[in-house]
Amino acid sequence: MPKIILHKGAIAAALLTAMAFARADWALPTGATADLGEGTASMGCSDLSVNGGTLALGAGGALVAARDVSTSAGSSLALNGGRLELAGQWAPTGPVSLGGGQVLRAASPGCLLAGPAGPLPLGGAAAPVPVPALSPWALALLTPVVLALARRRRRTPAQQP
Numbered sequence: 001m002p003k004i005i006l007h008k009g010a011i012a013a014a015l016l017t018a019m020a021f022a023r024a025d026w027a028l029p030t031g032a033t034a035d036l037g038e039g040t041a042s043m044g045c046s047d048l049s050v051n052g053g054t055l056a057l058g059a060g061g062a063l064v065a066a067r068d069v070s071t072s073a074g075s076s077l078a079l080n081g082g083r084l085e086l087a088g089q090w091a092p093t094g095p096v097s098l099g100g101g102q103v104l105r106a107a108s109p110g111c112l113l114a115g116p117a118g119p120l121p122l123g124g125a126a127a128p129v130p131v132p133a134l135s136p137w138a139l140a141l142l143t144p145v146v147l148a149l150a151r152r153r154r155r156t157p158a159q160q161p
Contacts, residue, residue, distance in 0.1 A: 047068045066084070066087070067086065090103060
């Protein structure tokens with residue numbers, strides 16, 4: 001049986017391509033309830049949509065590393081002294097109760113900021129700021145090129161005798 005040897009760059013490109021499609025957003029549909037209490041949950045740069053459901057945090061509780069967060073009519077988001085940290089867009093169209101908590105835009109691993117860091121108003125940002133990004137296919141095609149360039153050795157000019 002022939003032995004197949006893969007170059008490290010090919011393996012890295014394959015893994016990067018596979019990761020580009022992996023996503024696990026969190027949606028709370030009508031009737032769903034999530035109460036994090038005083039705990040902390042990391043979203044891993046995924047979107048949170050409260051679509052008619054209820055999400056509650058307790059004092060000291062936190063929902064961190066979210067990308068885009070939205071609420072819809074008929075939903076409920078109660079921070080109750082907790083904090084919600086997101087890197088992307090804040091689009092609350094449903095009721096949001098701060099109760100001493102706060103909504104912050106903060107960077108997290110893998111999530112680019114879509115505006116200035118810091119506290120966000122309950123009514124959402126004045127205007128969304130688009131985040132420049134490459135499509136997964138462009139990134140997959142660009143990765144081997146970058147790896148090949150990084151592997152190249154610098155050529156030194158020929159030395160004069």
